[in-house]
Amino acid sequence: MTDATGTSTTAIPVRGMAPTLRSPLAPTHAALGAVLGLEEGAEFVRSYADPDRERAALGEHVGLADITVRAKIDLRGATGTAGGNGFAIAEGWTLLLLPPGPVADRVAELQTATGDAGMVTDVTHLYAGFALAGPALFDVVSRLTSWDPSTLAVGQATGAPIADVRAIVVRREAAVPLMEVYVAMEFARYVWRSIIEEAEPLGGCPVGWDVLRDRGWR
Numbered sequence: 001m002t003d004a005t006g007t008s009t010t011a012i013p014v015r016g017m018a019p020t021l022r023s024p025l026a027p028t029h030a031a032l033g034a035v036l037g038l039e040e041g042a043e044f045v046r047s048y049a050d051p052d053r054e055r056a057a058l059g060e061h062v063g064l065a066d067i068t069v070r071a072k073i074d075l076r077g078a079t080g081t082a083g084g085n086g087f088a089i090a091e092g093w094t095l096l097l098l099p100p101g102p103v104a105d106r107v108a109e110l111q112t113a114t115g116d117a118g119m120v121t122d123v124t125h126l127y128a129g130f131a132l133a134g135p136a137l138f139d140v141v142s143r144l145t146s147w148d149p150s151t152l153a154v155g156q157a158t159g160a161p162i163a164d165v166r167a168i169v170v171r172r173e174a175a176v177p178l179m180e181v182y183v184a185m186e187f188a189r190y191v192w193r194s195i196i197e198e199a200e201p202l203g204g205c206p207v208g209w210d211v212l213r214d215r216g217w218r
Contacts, residue, residue: 023066025189042100042101044067055211057134057204062203065130065132065207065208067131073098128187131179132180138177144194145163165187
């Protein structure tokens, strides 16, 4: 299976293979009964113990997925070379979000394209990432921030506080309302816990990548 960019998204079992990239929340996912996959060396959660509950959460409530291991490239200065996967956070600052995998070649290509006018950095290991999706998305996010999440249109990004932590928030296109939240890696556990505490009273639960991809997330 491939995504819109032609990149393979086929998940393979982790058993017997050592991942080169793993979320700091791996013990939390294990305790929740996570079924893991391995993609381009990155370990991710395909699903938890009850996939039917995950599908219901996305369709009726809200789901929270750990997407920390996706590739991320930070562009400063001349950011017009980012393409369709680039999200402008502020003037002269774009975050490029890609499927898991090495990005050294892409970073080099972008740096060549921007020249001295910009700086291109692989920030995959710097940011933890979470996807929130479902009809109750805005209710959950509103409980975590003083910023109005309904003001962010699909395809846009912004900086905003989430659970009192500076975050990058991206609105993605999918079959259900979907946002991605990126925070400094050291805040991963705290932000995950904060989101879950607000999501669960609204019927939310942790979800894996399989149900997100079924809803068009890439």
